[in-house]
Amino acid sequence: EVQLVESGGGLVQPGRSLRLSCAASGFTFDDYAMHWVRQAPGKGLEWVSGINWNSANIVYADSVKGRFTISRDNAKNSLYLQMNSLRTEDTALYYCAKDFGELNYFNYWGQGTLVTVSS
Amino acid sequence: DIQMTQSPSTLSASVGDRVTITCRASQSISTWLAWYQQKPGKAPKLLIYKASNLESGVPSRFSGSGSGTEFTLTISSLQPDDFATYYCQHYNTYPWTFGHGTKVEIK
Numbered sequence: 188e189v190q191l192v193e194s195g196g197g198l199v200q201p202g203r204s205l206r207l208s209c210a211a212s213g214f215t216f217d218d219y220a221m222h223w224v225r226q227a228p229g230k231g232l233e234w235v236s237g238i239n240w241n242s243a244n245i246v247y248a249d250s251v252k253g254r255f256t257i258s259r260d261n262a263k264n265s266l267y268l269q270m271n272s273l274r275t276e277d278t279a280l281y282y283c284a285k286d287f288g289e290l291n292y293f294n295y296w297g298q299g300t301l302v303t304v305s306s
Numbered sequence: 307d308i309q310m311t312q313s314p315s316t317l318s319a320s321v322g323d324r325v326t327i328t329c330r331a332s333q334s335i336s337t338w339l340a341w342y343q344q345k346p347g348k349a350p351k352l353l354i355y356k357a358s359n360l361e362s363g364v365p366s367r368f369s370g371s372g373s374g375t376e377f378t379l380t381i382s383s384l385q386p387d388d389f390a391t392y393y394c395q396h397y398n399t400y401p402w403t404f405g406h407g408t409k410v411e412i413k
Binding site: 222231232233234237246247248249282287290291292293294295296297298299 | 307340342344348349350351352355361393395397400401402403404405406407
């Protein structure tokens with residue numbers, strides 16, 4: 188059974204940093220691209236960033252480019268999102284999502300970790 | 307960026323109704339479209355990929371169609387478990403974008 192478990196969310200002041208993690212199990216992690224998708228309270232879904240299986244292809248939404256860094260550790264079956272220079276508009280539930288293959292649609296999602304940016 | 311426009315934003319329907327949700331892309335995306343269902347407090351769940359392919363385990367009352375810029379998600383006979391918000395998403399090129407969602411409510 189595929190499981191994606193996010194962690195690392197919390198309350199942080201604007202301008203500060205936070206690192207999210209996603210622990211994956213139930214599939215061969217290094218065969219698949221992975222993504223972060225966020226959802227602001229009461230709002231829709233926004234794709235944030237994606238990384239292919241060997242980290243050779245990394246893409247970001249314009250809204251986070253230059254501030255967020257996605258990475259993965261295939262030996263640890265883990266996905267990460269380093270978030271710097273956080274803004275109030277980054278407040279959201281952050282989901283880790285497994286790609287069907289190589290940067291396609293998302294066939295499994297974690298339950299999310301909440302990031303609140305507020306002074 | 308490719309913009310995805312869903313309609314309607316809210317839909318009121320009864321159990322047993324046939325329901326259709328439309329998603330339009332701002333430029334052609336061939337059939338690189340997925341549909342997701344999200345219930346309150348839960349993660350999204352994949353329903354349809356490549357516009358018309360039913361994900362394993364999803365009931366056959368769900369179907370998708372379309373290509374290019376216009377797509378539809380149809381629920382042939384609405385069930386109590388289907389009241390949720392539905393999102394379309396393209397994966398033609400990055401950045402991937404979602405529609406704003408269609409909330410299916412009980413009439």
